[in-house]
C-alpha cells in the first residue's frame with residue numbers, strides 16, 4: 015500500500031507555476047468564505063495579528079535599551095529613573111504581547127466557529143440537493159469522505175495557520191531589519207538553511223496526500239465493519255450467525271494495511287525532518303559564528319550584543335515557522351480542494367435542461383411514459399426498456415411484477431428522482447424534465463418500499479409528510495386514522511409526542527415493522543397530493559391491518575392519479591387497471607378479470623397465491 019506516485023525531479027518554470035496554481039487554486043475561494051463568515055471579526059483578527067507579529071521586535075528594542083541604560087547607570091552616566099522607564103516599557107510590551115496573543119486566539123476561535131457553521135451547512139445542503147443518481151457510486155462516497163475529512167481536520171488548521179502566518183510574517187520582517195544590522199549575509203544564510211527542509215517537506219506532503227487519496231475506500235470499508243460491530247442494526251444477526259469474529263478479521267486486515275502505509279509515511283517524514291533540521295542547525299551555527307566574529311571586531315553596544323544573539327535565533331525560528339506554515343497550508347490546500355470539488359458537484363450534476371419552470375400543473379395530472387428506458391447510473395443494464403404507459407388523470411393503476419421487474423424504479427422515475435436514459439415522461443403533456451422538480455414533488459406523495467424510520471416523535475414522523483402541518487394536531491391525527499396508525503399511537507406513553515427509537519432518547523419507544531409502516535403510510539396521507547404512489551405499503555402488515563389499509567386506499571386515492579405496487583395480487587383488484595411488468599417492460603395490462611381470461615403471467619401469479627388460501 016505504498017505510494018506509487020513518482021514525481022519528476024526537474025520541472026520547467028511553467029510546470030512549477032501550474033502545479034502551484036493547481037494546488038493553491040482553492041485559496042481565493044477559501045479566503046472569500048473566511049471573509050464572508052464575519053467581516054468585522056476577520057478585520058479585527060488581522061489587526062491583532064499584525065500587532066502580535068511586531069511585538070517581539072519591540073520587546074527586543076526595549077530590552078536592548080534597558081541593558082544599555084543599566085550599564086550607563088552603573089558607569090554614572092544615566093539616571094536610575096531612565097533605567098526604570100525602559101524596565102516599565104519592557105514589562106508593558108511583554109504584557110501587551112500576552113494580551114495580544116490570547117486575543118488573537120479568542121477571535122481566531124470565533125471566526126473558525128463561524129466558518130465551520132457556514133461550510134458544514136453548505137456541505138449538508140449540497141448533499142440534500144444532489145440527484146439520487148450520485149448516491150449510486152462508491153466514487154461519490156469517497157469524494158464525500160474526503161470532503162468531510164477536509165472539513166473536520168484540515169480547514170480549521172489551515173485557518174489557524176492563516177491567522178498566525180501574517181503575525182509570523184510581520185515578526186520576520188521586523189526582525190529582518192534588526193538582524194541585517196549585523197550583516198545582510200546573516201538573513202540570507204538563515205533563509206537558505208530553512209528553504210532546504212521546506213522543499214523536502216512539501217514534496218513529502220504531496221506524496222502523502224496522493225497515497226491517502228487512494229486509501230479512502232479502504233477507510234470507508236473499515237468504518238463500515240466498525241459500524242456493523244458496534245451499532246444495533248446488525249447486532250442480532252451478528253450474534254446469531256457468529257459473524258463478529260469474521261468481521262473483526264476483515265477489519266483487522268484493512269486496518270493493518272492502512273497502518274503499514276501510515277508507518278511508512280511517518281518514517282519518511284522522520285528521515286526528511288532529521289535531514290532538514292540538521293541542515294538548518296548547521297546554517298544557524300555558521301551564522302552565530304559570524305556574529306561572534308563581528309563581536310570580536312567590537313562595534314556593538316553590550317545591549318546590542320546581548321539581544322543580537324536572541325534576534326538571530328528568533329529570526330530563524332520565525333522564518334522556519336513561517337515557511338512550515340506555508341508548507342502546511344500547501345498540504346491542506348489539497349484537502350480544501352476536495353471540499354470545493356464536492357461543493358461543485360451540485361452544479362455539475364444538474365440535468366442539462368437548466369430552464370425548468372416552477373409550474374403548477376392542474377390539480378390531478380395525467381402522466382405518460384413515452385418509450386422510456388432507464389439504467390441506473392454507472393450501470394449498463396437497462397432496468398426499464400421502451401416502456402409506454404399512460405396514467406389518466408384520476409386513474410388508479412396497480413403495478414404487478416416479480417422481484418427485480420423494475421416496479422420501484424418506475425415509481426422513482428415518475429417522481430423525478432431519476433431521469434430516463436431514453437424517452438420521456440410527460441405530465442399533462444409537458445416533459446417532466448422541464449418542470450421544476452420541487453414543485454412537481456410537492457404534488458406527489460409516496461410510501462417508499464424502504465421507508466424511513468425517523469428517530470423523532472410520532473407526530474414528527476407523520477408531520478414530515480407535509481411540513482406546513484407539522485404542528486397541526488387534527489391533520490396529523492386524521493392521517494394516522496387513515497393509515498391505521500392512530501390505534502397504536504394512542505397506546506404509546508406520550509401518544510403523538512412519544513419519541514421513537516432508543517438511540518437518542520432514554521424514553522424512546524421502538525415500534526414493530528408493521529407499526530413503522532403504518533407511520534410511513536400516514537406520512538404519505540398527510541400530504542394531500544394529487545399523485546399517490548404506494549410501493550408495497552402492506553408488506554409488513556398483519557392481515558387485518560392490510561385489509562384496512564386497502565379499504566382506506568380506495569377512499570384516499572379517490573380522484574387522484576395513483577400507483578399501487580403490491581405483491582398481494584388481491585389488492586390489485588382495487589385498481590382501475592392492472593399493469594404487469596416483466597424485465598423492465600409491460601407484458602400485460604387490463605382489469606383483473608381481463609387478465610385472468612388472458613391467462614398470462616398475472617393469471618399464473620394469481621393462481622399461485624390463490625392456491626395458498628384454498
Ligand SMILES: Nc1ncnc2c1ncn2[C@@H]1O[C@H](COP(=O)(O)OP(=O)(O)OP(=O)(O)O)[C@@H](O)[C@H]1O
Nearest residue numbers: 150390393397415416417418419420421422423424
Ligand atoms: N440503486 C440501484 N442501482 C443499480 N441497480 C439497481 C438499483 N436499484 C435497483 N436496481 C436494479 O434494478 C432492477 C429493478 O429493481 P426494482 O427495485 O425496480 O425492482 P422491483 O420490481 O421493485 O422489485 P421488488 O419486487 O423486489 O421490489 C433490479 O434488477 C435491481 O438490481
Ligand SMILES: [Mg+2]
Nearest residue numbers: 421422423463
Ligand atoms: Mg420494489
